[in-house]
Amino acid sequence: MYSILIVDNERIDREGIKLLIQKFNLPLHVTEADSGKQALAYLQNGEFDILLSDIKMPIMDGLELAQRARELKPQLKIVIFSAYGEFDYAKQAIHIGVAQYILKPIRMEEFLKVMDQVLSLCKEEEEARVHNEMLLRGYKKGLQYEKEKVLLDILQGNELENNQINELKLHIVEKPALLVLFDFKDRFFDTRGAEFEQHLPAWFPAFAVLEYVNLNEYQSMVFIQLDDSLDSASTDQLGEMLKHAVTDTFKSNVCIVLSNPVNSKEQIHMEYMNMEKSIESKFFYDRSVVLFSSGTDKATQSNMSDAEFYIAQMDRHIELREYSEAGKMIEQFFDALQMDRKLPVTYLKFVCTSIMQKLFKSSDRHHQLIPDMAENIYASSTLLELKSILMQIVWQYGENALAVKQGGKLITDVLDVIHKEYSNDISLEYVADKVYLSPSYLSHLFKKETGQSFMKYVTSFRFNKALDLLQNTNMKISDISREVGYNSHSYFCSIFKNYYGLSPAQSRERGSS
Known part of the structure; x- marks a missing residue:
């Protein structure tokens, strides 16, 4: 059960949302507030997972409430609802970290879809928290685990005693250091983390690697010791060298983010926050890229008015049903985005969703496909992918046909x-x-x-096949591991035991008894 705070100065709207929650048995404990001021008081004195707020409210509007709520509770999932087409609000909301938008009047299908997504985020975070707690209990006596925990705390800005750092002999707060964040699109560190770590000495031959910590399945951080010779040009060269080394070694695209120099745990935390913000720019690249915590990737600063010019031109062509001209303008818009990569991704997807809605409205057909197409837009992971989705709609409308696979x-x-x-x-x-x-x-x-997730299903299917082969054939365990997709026999045995609680040999013995 999760806690949701519903904020709207209109009682009938709050009651309508509560009715939907009750009707569909959503796992939510509901608290209501009729103003931003009352909602803020609740947030200061209680624990909530989700904030659902109207934008237009007297005295304290929804955006101000969202901003102050984000400062109070950084992990809070914020959903706002507002009238269609309010671009000014969208521009402001992107800086607050709003999880989702819902258009008023609220449609049942859209509401349920958004809540399903937000609840999934809550569940994933809860599972991650439980998982991390289990790791902590299992490895709290291990020195390496303790070091990783302290490093993660420093990155997150959590309070630490100096003796914790001294006892673990962490030199990252004693010597000038550079943070290097490696971010992959796939779950790279699930399977290749150990191999990646082995390459670090070769990739940093001129630097002492102070520490290495894995952040999650997609990201790892390296701390290297700085010397006086590393200037801005040398940092650029280091980034390019790492990009080519990782791409060539693993045949995978990677986003690398380099920090400014740091020499205190406070600076480390601030640089990490800036690196996380900068990494959003990877959306504009289809290949490996080097970014910087200062937010510069050698591109010029974005001009919102330029974007609004293109949007106005696209709107005009769509209203006139000039789909070919609209497509040309979209091409020009995305060409400009490719050159100037600083338009916020959340705002860009909001713009594309609005364009898509206007295309549907202009054509007077296929309105039932709007939620699915909007979902495609918000799920896109690169600029090229987003452009492809939008262009597909434009050209298919030009031919008066649109087909979406179920x-x-x-x-x-x-x-x-x-x-x-x-x-x-x-x-x-x-x-x-x-x-x-x-x-x-x-x-x-x-x-x-x-x-269930894709990888969880694949793992489960493979292990079911492995168990069947263990108990019903005489195949060698090493052959079975290869048969179900694992080239490393030892790795297969390790994760098989984690999955079933028994080693492959024990499972075979139990099946034959």
Whole structure:
């Protein structure tokens, strides 16, 4: 059960939202507030997972409330609802970290879809918290784990005693250092983390690697010791060298973010926050890229008025049903974005969603597809992917045809690929390419249709096959591991035991007894 705070000065609107929550048995404990001031008091004195607020309210509007709520509770999931087309509000909301928008009047389907997404985020965070607590209990006596925990606390800005840092002999707060963040699109560190760490000495031959810490399946951080010779030009060269080294070694695209020099835990925390903000710019690149915590990637600063010019031109062509001209303007808009990569991604997706809605309205058909197409837009992970989605709608409308494959049929195709190719090194990206979807959207659709993540399903299917082969054949365990897609026999045995609680040999013995 999660806690939600519903804020609206109109009682009838609050009651309507409560009714939807009750009707569909959403796992939410509801608290109501009729003003931003009252809501802020609740947030100061209680714990909430979700804030659902109207934008237009007297005295303290929804945006001010969202801003102050974000300062109070950084992990709070914020959802705002407002009238259609309020771009000024969208521009402000992107700086606050709003999770979702809902248009008024609220449609039941849209509300349920948004709440499902927000509840999924809450559940994932809760699972991550429980998982981390289990790791802490299991490895709290290990020195390396303690070092990683302290490093993560420093990055997150958590309070630490100086003796904790001294006892672990962490030199990152004693010597000038540089932070290097490696971010992959796939769950790279799930399977190749150890191999990645082994390459670090070769990648940093001129520097002492002070510390290395894995942040999650997608990201790891390296702390290197600075010397006086590392100027701005040298930092650029280091970034380019790392980009080519990682890409060539692992044949995977990577986003690398370099910090400014740091020599205190406070500076480390601030640089990490800036690096997380800068990493949003990776959306504008289809290949490996080097970014900087200062927010510069050698591109010029964005001019919002330029974007609004293109938007106005696209709107005009769509209203006149000049789809070909609208398509040309979209091409020019995305060309400009490719040159100037500083338009906030959240705002860009909001703009594209609005353009898509106007296309539907202009054509007077296929309105039932709006939620699905909007979902495609918000699930896009690169600028090229977003452009492809929008252009597909434009050109297909020019031909008065739009066909969207149904989710159930798509998942059937995906399962067919998994069941046939589980012995191979299949990934989310590989399967997404097979069914002509973006990896991020396929991931969302797969979990929505099956109730579990793509990788969790693949792992479960492989282990079920392995268990069957162990108990019903005489195949060697090493051969079975390869048969179900694991080239490393020791790794297979390790994760098999984690999955079943028994080693492969024990499972075979139990099956034969």
